[in-house]
Amino acid sequence: MEVGINMPFWNNFRKKTDKEKRDKHGETLWDTGELFLHCDLQENLHQIRQAVGNSPDVIIREFEIGSSQDQVAVVYIDGLADKNMVSDFVLRSLMLDTAEETFKNMVSDKSIFDFIKDNALTVGEVKVIKDWKGLILSIFSGDTVILVNGWVEVIGSSTRGGESRGIEEPSSQVVIRGPKDGFSESIGTNISLVRRRIKSPNLWFETMKIGKVTQTDVAIMYVKGIVNDKLVQEVRQRINDIEIDGIFESGYIEELIQDETFSLFPTIYNTERPDGVAANLLEGRIAIFVDGTPFVLLAPTTFFMYFQSTEDYYHRYDIITAIRLLRFVAFFISFLGPSVYIAAITFHQEMIPTPLLINLAAQRENIPFPAFVEAFLMEVSFEILREAGIRLPRAVGQSVSIVGGLVLGQAAVQAGIVSPAMVIVVAITGIASFATPAFNMAISVRLFRFVIMIFAAIFGFYGIAISNLMIIGHLCSLRSFGIPYMAPLAPFISADQKDAILRLPLWSFLTRPRLISQNKITRMEQDLKPSPPEKKGDRNEN
Incomplete structure (x- = not known):
């Protein structure tokens, strides 16, 4: 493929041609076209100070090294560069180690710039920077740059660090x-x-x-x-x-x-x-x-990746297969739960058992809203509570969402705004949506739920069928970098069914997904299926 x-x-x-893209690539808003590296050290330092607006976190250390008292400057940003690395592997090497007699003998055979680049620094990565853009980019990446008076090139040493999680x-x-x-x-x-x-x-x-x-x-x-x-x-x-x-x-x-x-x-x-x-x-x-x-x-x-977890491959295949089936059941509940209730209670009462229908009718006797409005109000309220629980501080977020849901549902039932059955349907639907491992897929299901509710309120089960056909058609039309979104079901690939809806034993994973990897398809030998150990009698007979 x-x-x-x-x-x-x-x-x-892609509105621009590839040539325009190549010409534009790498352009930055701080490229003025007027700044360039000079031989004079003080001029370079002046340009650096002007470019960063004399920011106090840009540290500039000037000193002299060597018997000829060559002027050198070290520039780095406090917070982006590791101070210990700058002190131990850059400043110490340049200021103390270069004062020894060995330095004087070694530097006599080469320039001070080449000696610093090749011998003086004890950091792992050292590079030569030849333009102004590279100098600024290196500094703001956390590197430490060394400028030598009389040279239009700069030495960059990797000292990236600073505080991080x-x-x-x-x-x-x-x-x-x-x-x-x-x-x-x-x-x-x-x-x-x-x-x-x-x-x-x-x-x-x-x-x-x-x-x-x-x-x-x-x-x-x-x-x-x-x-x-x-x-x-x-x-x-x-x-x-x-x-x-x-x-x-x-x-x-x-x-x-x-x-x-x-x-x-x-x-x-x-x-x-x-x-x-x-x-x-x-x-x-x-x-x-x-x-x-x-x-x-x-x-x-693919679509099925969003219902898989890395933990699926750390447990037995039979247990994970049952869990995956449970995830898909929860997916359909969160996708169709309120819609099925709306269609059944509004258009298709004959499909509900008579005792249950009598109970539902008795609960809805004093409800002023139709089932769709009732479900819409409860779903919106549930989404507001869920969003509030996420945005609140962690210590109180979960308590507010749980207590708020209980209080809101009970008060709505006692006030005669919604029926108890609707509270149960919305609660089950909300809980089922949490069973989807991927958060972005769960959000998509929650949004499509409202669309299907509208179709169910207008056309009943026919509306649910029509909306589902439209969604399935949309899913089959999607591509991810050219790969069909519904693979390996559409198109159907029998060899890849081992890890789509079900999860077969690991010894059956002989090949990689065929549409994704087209090189080195085989990833496992075919004789890895476990078998019972041989008995002593069988071994002696052999």
């Missing part, structure tokens, strides 16, 4: 069994967490800077030899085509590179779990890391 081809919306979104358990994807580490806001830390799990030289990643002002670090990671090369090219092209002032979270990237904008269903998966990213990389997907957020994007994705 050709990945990234026949995507009319995305092709229309440590590795913690993911808050949005909690598991009972499995690793407890999660991504943080540092892109370097996040990449290292994946590398710890895939110790292979074929794990490649590419970095780029997106955002004219923010210059945010973005990286794409894939396993060379497993991933489809056309998919890598398409992801790289879409990210490079982004022209925006700032990128602050992976949601910016997700919205700007997705195939279909006008769809409530997510077509790019996000996760906080390194083990989930590693597992999907081995299936041929691409991970997109964005500096400043713990949420990593995975592409391409």
Whole structure:
């Protein structure tokens, strides 16, 4: 299958030619075209101070080294650079170690600039910066730059650090069994967490800077030899085509590179779990890391990925199969619960057992609103309580949402605004929506629920059928980087049914998903199925 081809919306979104994109790529709002590096050290420092508005967090340290008293300046930003690294591996090396006799003998054979670059610094990464843009970008990335009087080039040393959140358990994807580490806001830390799990030289990643002002670090990671090369090219092209002032979270990237904008269903998966990213990389997907957020994007994705959890592969297959079926049951309850009640109580009373129908009629005797208005009021109230519980401080958020729901439901029933049966339906629907592992898919279901309620209130069960057919048709039309969204059901791929709705034993995972990975399809030997141990008598006979 050709990945990234026949995507009319995305092709229309690219308003500029590829040549214009290449000319514009990398442009920043602080590129004035008038600033450039000088041979004079003081002129360079003056330009740096002017460019940053004399910000007090930009630290400039000037001193002299060598027997010829060469003037050198060290520049870094407090909070972005690690002070200990700057002090121990840069300043100490330049100010104290260069005063020894060995330095005088070594520097006599080369220039002071080359000696600092090749011998003086004890940091891991050292690079030469030849333009003004690279100098500013290096400083604001947390590096320490060394300027030498008389040279138009600058030395950049990697001292990135500062305060950051440590590795913690993911808050949005909690598991009972499995690793407890999660991504943080540092892109370097996040990449290292994946590398710890895939110790292979074929794990490649590419970095780029997106955002004219923010210059945010973005990286794409894939396993060379497993991933489809056309998919890598398409992801790289879409990210490079982004022209925006700032990128602050992976949601910016997700919205700007997705195939279909006008769809409530997510077509790019996000996760906080390194083990989930590693597992999907081995299936041929691409991970997109964005500096400043713990949420990593995975592409391409399918509809069934949003009902799977990384914990599914750490328990027995029969238990997880039952749990997955339960998730799909909860999905249909949250999707159709209020609509089925509205259609049955309004148009199709003959489908309700007579004793239950009498009880429902007695409850609704003094209710002034039709079933649709009743359900709409309760659903909106429930969504308000859920949103308030999220935004309130954690200590009181859960208490407010639980107590508010109980008090509101009881008061509404006693006031004769809604019936007790409607409170039960809305409560079950709300609880079932929490069973979906992916938060963005659960939100889509909650929004579509109101649309189906309208169809049910107008046409009854016929409206539910019509709306469901429209939604299914929309799902089948979606693509994620050229991959059908409903795969492996539409199109039906029998070899991939082992991990779609059901979860078969791990020894049956002989091949990778066929539409995603087209290289090295086989990932497991065929003789790994467990068998009973041989008896001693059988062994002796052999």
